[in-house]
Amino acid sequence: xxxxxxxxxxxxxxxxxxxxxxxxxxxxxxxxxxxxxxxxxxxxxxxxxxxxxxxxxxxxxxxxxxxxxxxxxxxxxxxxxxxxxxxxxxxxxxxxxxxxxxxxxxxxxxxxxxxxxxxxxxxxxxxxxxxxx
Numbered sequence: 302x303x304x305x306x307x308x309x310x311x312x313x314x315x316x317x318x319x320x321x322x323x324x325x326x327x328x329x330x331x332x333x334x335x336x337x338x339x340x341x342x343x344x345x346x347x348x349x350x351x352x353x354x355x356x357x358x359x360x361x362x363x364x365x366x367x368x369x370x371x372x373x374x375x376x377x378x379x380x381x382x383x384x385x386x387x388x389x390x391x392x393x394x395x396x397x398x399x400x401x402x403x404x405x406x407x408x409x410x411x412x413x414x415x416x417x418x419x420x421x422x423x424x425x426x427x428x429x430x431x432x433x434x
Contacts, residue, residue: 329408334346337365344410345411345412346410347411349388356377359376360376360377363409364407364409366407367406374394374402375393377390378393388403389401
């Protein structure tokens with residue numbers, strides 16, 4: 302990297318207020334969660350780090366585009382270009398339609414895939430909890 306680029310990066314880093322930007326993002330996500338309370342129930346907002354560490358194939362994705370419109374999303378099939386800053390999520394809906402969204406162009410919410418065994422376990426725990434009272 303040449304000297305000029307290094308100087309420009311130093312200026313950007315010096316003027317970049319991470320806390321202020323993070324606060325704005327948190328406020329925006331909170332507004333989405335209030336506005337789409339029912340639709341985003343059990344979903345969590347994920348950032349790029351979560352995409353790497355928490356998200357698993359088969360999980361459910363819903364996303365809000367940059368215009369603030371909720372998109373229903375679908376099941377996560379694959380993550381493309383994860384190493385680059387322009388990761389893409391390959392999704393499929395119940396009609397077997399497959400499409401790709403850019404992670405950087407949407408606010409992405411994730412819900413872990415629930416299996417029949419998960420539902421059975423929850424039912425058993427709730428039943429056992431009632432019997433113990």
